[in-house]
Amino acid sequence: MPDYSDKVMDHFSNPRNIGEINEPDGLGEVGNPVCGDMMKFTIKVKDNRIEDVKYLTFGCGAAIAVSSMVSEMAKGKTLEEALKISNKQVAEELGGLPGNKMHCSNLGADALHKAIEDYMEKQGVKAESAT
Amino acid sequence: MPDYSDKVMDHFSNPRNIGEINEPDGLGEVGNPVCGDMMKFTIKVKDNRIEDVKYLTFGCGAAIAVSSMVSEMAKGKTLEEALKISNKQVAEELGGLPGNKMHCSNLGADALHKAIEDYMEKQGVKAESAT
Amino acid sequence: MKKINLDNAAASPLEPAVLEAMLPFFTEHFGNPSSGHELGNVPRKALEEARASVARLINAEPREIIFTASASEANNLAIKGLIAANRVKGNHIISSVVEHFSVLNQLKTLEKEGFAVTLLPVDQYGLVNPEQLDQAITDKTILVSIQAANPEIGTIQPLDDLVKVAESKGVPFHTDAAAAVGWTHLDAKKTGVALLSLAGDQFGGPKGSAALYVSKKTRIRPLIEGGIQERGLRAGTENVPILVGLGMAAKLAAETLAERVKKSSILRDQLKESLINNVPYLHLNGHPEQRLPHNLNFSVEFVEGEALLLRLNMAGIYVSSGSSCTSQALKSSHVLSAIGLPPELAQGSLLFTLGRQNSADEIPYITDQLNSVADLLRKMSPLYHQYLKEVQNNA
Amino acid sequence: MKKINLDNAAASPLEPAVLEAMLPFFTEHFGNPSSGHELGNVPRKALEEARASVARLINAEPREIIFTASASEANNLAIKGLIAANRVKGNHIISSVVEHFSVLNQLKTLEKEGFAVTLLPVDQYGLVNPEQLDQAITDKTILVSIQAANPEIGTIQPLDDLVKVAESKGVPFHTDAAAAVGWTHLDAKKTGVALLSLAGDQFGGPKGSAALYVSKKTRIRPLIEGGIQERGLRAGTENVPILVGLGMAAKLAAETLAERVKKSSILRDQLKESLINNVPYLHLNGHPEQRLPHNLNFSVEFVEGEALLLRLNMAGIYVSSGSSCTSQALKSSHVLSAIGLPPELAQGSLLFTLGRQNSADEIPYITDQLNSVADLLRKMSPLYHQYLKEVQNNA
Ligand SMILES: Cc1ncc(COP(=O)(O)O)c(C=O)c1O
Ligand SMILES: Cc1ncc(COP(=O)(O)O)c(C=O)c1O
Secondary structure, rough: OOOOOOHHHHHHHOOOOEEOOOOEEEEEEEEOOOEEEEEEEEEEEOOOOOEEEEEEEOHHHHHHHHHHHHHHHHHEEHHHHHOOOOHHHHHOOOOOOOOOHOOOOOHHHHHHHHHHHHHHHHOOOOOOOOO | OOOOOOHHHHHHHOHHHEEEOOOEEEEEEEEEEEOOEEEEEEEEOOOEEEEEEHHHHHHHOOOHHHHHHHHHHHHEEHHHHHHHHOOHHHHHOOOOOOOOHOOOOHHHHHHHHHHHHEEEEEEEEEEEOOO | OOOEOOOOOOOOOOOOHHHHHHHHHOOOOOOOOOOOOOHHHHHHHHHHHHHHHHHHHOOOOOHHHEOOHHHHHHHHHHHHHHHHHHHHHHOEEEEEEOOOHHHHHHHHHHHHOOEEEEEEEEOOOOOOHHHHHHHHHHOEEEEEEEEOOOOOOOOOOOOOOOOHHHHOOOEEEEOOOOOOOOOEOOOOOOOOHOOOEEEEHOOOOOOOOOOEOOOOOOOOOOOOOOOOOOHHOOOOOHHHHHHHHHHHHHHHHOOOOHHHHHHHHHHHHHHHHHHHOOOOOOEEEEOOOOOOOOEEEEEOOOOOOHHHHEEEHHHEEEEOOOOOOOOOOOOOOOHHHHOOOOHHHHHEEEEEEEOOOOOOOOHHHHHHHHHHHHHHHHHHHHHHHHHHHHHHHOO | OOOOOOOOOOOOOOOOOHHHHHHHHHOOOOOOOOOHHHHHHHHHHHHHHHHHHHHHOOOOOOHHEEEEOHHHHHHHHHHHHHHHHHHHHOOEEEEEOOOHHHHHHHHHHHHHHOEEEEEEEEOEEEEOHHHHHHHHOOOOEEEEOOOOOOOOOOOOOOOHHHHHHHHOOOOOOOEEEOOOEEEOOOOHHOOOEEEEEEHHHHHHHHHHHHHEEEEEOOOOOOOOOOOHHHHHHHHOOOHHHHHHHHHHHHHHHHHHHHHHHHHHHHHHHHHHHHHHHHHHOOOOOOOOOEEEOEEEEEEOOOOOOHHHHHHHHHOOEEEEOOOOOOOOOOOOOOOHHHOOOOOHHOOEEEEEEEOOOOOHHHHHHHHHHHHHHHHHHHHOOOHHHHHHHHHHHHO
């Protein structure tokens, strides 16, 4: 079994915030089936804060846990704060990820940022990513 | 342990006719320490028969058993009969020898023949070996 | 909780009779078969009995069996050993795209060293075409290496036909039969292979027990040089207890092969039916009939293999997958891509290999669990949601 | 009848703690360390613990330990593997005339393939001279391979000095330490070797358990290619039970090394004294002090080794010999001839290797039996009779 932390297994077993927001304010997608992981994040923004976030994930245990963790970390944060969430932080919050999973499965923050950027673009605002 | 027959082990454990005949009628030596086996046969001849035969052997279990067997086979035989004893016969009498011992250790008949030839030469007689 | 091992090709517990046969050779009969004294006698006899049992299983002569410590080693000895002994005859090797890495990775190295390697393609079921083999052979071809059966999708190659083609052109044939021996009737002599690799741990023997069949006519060079154990073709003190275990497993397999094959095929078919009838979006990989009696390989559409595997693991069901996330090298199965499976189906593949300990009572639980696990993961899959939308739009 | 194993280097029974550690991995913890599900967890952890134990025994890092199935395999992986990775740097290899055949036979093959091989001579005790090594190194030298200790005459090489010479010229050093590890203090890191072979069955571990230390800085190519087990340097499903046994043996050896060495040296010296004082025409082979603590090698003048061995066997005493008749290849020991022993003494050599189960009470019986067996065989030896005549004539 991959060397997953208890926290990873917790998020994998009980992933939070699964789903797709209807008519989202922002949408971000990363990955593809060839590499084995795909994430689709949708967000609802209110007063410059992430009021709601949901995701759909095709991928391994790490990818699912990462998605879940990112959704929890993002919820309620301002967009600027959320843009500062890095893949590294996510891995840390999860109690670490196996070395070989760091690159391919740890894309949750990227997907979130894409969703935020999508929102900002729609708003006509240009933002700099923190990743 | 080498794949020795019971007969080989019997002759190795209780070798017959060990020794060196004093003032022998014939003496035959084969082998050397490099190859691992040496045999020295001495015979006493009376009325064209091998009255007594003794040997000294430096060598492995097979070499000792072969010497012992040859001495038993030769005793009492006429010289012509004794010259017909072949290494192959000796091995057969011993219930076979392991394949890798057939060449280097199975020299007893040769040593016996040399002893007989030595006797014949001393007698001024020329003989043909049966080996 | 139930514990159901459906990953017997990865590992099975030893058959009790096998372990029992091995134990005295760790203690009482600990001797070295090469010893000149009696401590070597029982181990030496046991080793030769084991060799005879393995030979009988594939209809070979005992002296044609060279023990190795793994099928990987057997494959490396076969290919590198034959090539080293036949270098002057040519530089072309033919194999297939669905071989085990212990064949394929050697061939990559050999290519770097100047050998020409042809990897034959396979059809959608994983079958190599004898005609394509025929066309690929040149006068520089010194070896054909094609597996007897694929460990992943279970497909059994038309070995007799393939060997016949090679034989007719005088090219020696190696078959990696690690997945097949113990599960199919394999007759080394009749088939006419020059070299055949087998793995004891695939049919009830211990880890570290394997062998290479080297037909009397075939000359190879050793990979591990040194002492003259294994007729000089594989140096090193013989691992007597493990090889006694191999011998016992081979004996049991030979005695009960027909029965094992039948029993396993029935169970396999029952499991297949149950899964296909109850779990939606399932695709069988490999040949529908010409397959190992203990092998099932499915792709579960829209979901990824490791996630399936982990969820099944939580339910006490142990399987493996060809997804990139479950491979140590993080690449999805080369076999599934060779049969033309699209990436998302390759990522969602599940491999079930049955063993002695499985039984039909397990099927409802397995079916149930796979169904709910797949359902759960599907619901969070972007691919599934996309599919649903497409269906909706088309309606 | 008493049964006294004085041939522990050929084989010893497993230490009970070692077998006990291994057993669960045949049954309960049968899993494959590479598995993606929990059946792989305990085996994987056990494997890595075993690796750490072996590393500790020679002061290495766990990732510097590559498991193999024999010391012969480790030696082949070391030499062929290093050469394959360093071919461009040169074609000259230095070794010694007293190496094990798993080194020497490879070198013969390499010579045929165009490599230049220098085999350094040894002195009467079997020691390689560091100055001669220094002189032998050229700018084409890509490897020096010299054993840590000789398994036959027990001589321990001045490894630190030899490695220093190679290091000063930037040439990687391999040492076959199969006979030494577990019986001498060996510090891979401090010594500075690039590669070191060790054998579990030489210090209480099971057959089939061995390893190659590959220092972090050293690049080698695998001998057995395939999966990425052992960092890609040795493919094949890991033989977990056997390697757990190796780990436990390494752990026990590391914990008790000083005590073992002391106990064995004392026993060895007692046996030596007793034999030399009571059995006439005995010559000690190998270095009088710089030798393995469990090794004694004598030549019994005028008599042949296999005959001695068989007679001792009849008395329940198990030894081995360097005579040509006891070797499977029917050649007398290359080691004994390398130290300049005349053929008749080489033929009459006896090797005693002590083990955990030997004790001082056995010494009187051994002495007695060797004395009477040697006497009996001497009396039928033409060489002895010739010697007696010469003595008579000289008197
Ligand atoms: C120094 C040395 N190297 C290599 C070996 C080969 O060991 P194995 O037969 O276990 O491969 C031995 C065996 O005794 C040895 O003593
Ligand atoms: C067809 C085939 N060849 C080779 C191997 C390699 O076996 P091992 O890892 O025991 O060396 C396997 C392993 O499952 C296999 O299925």
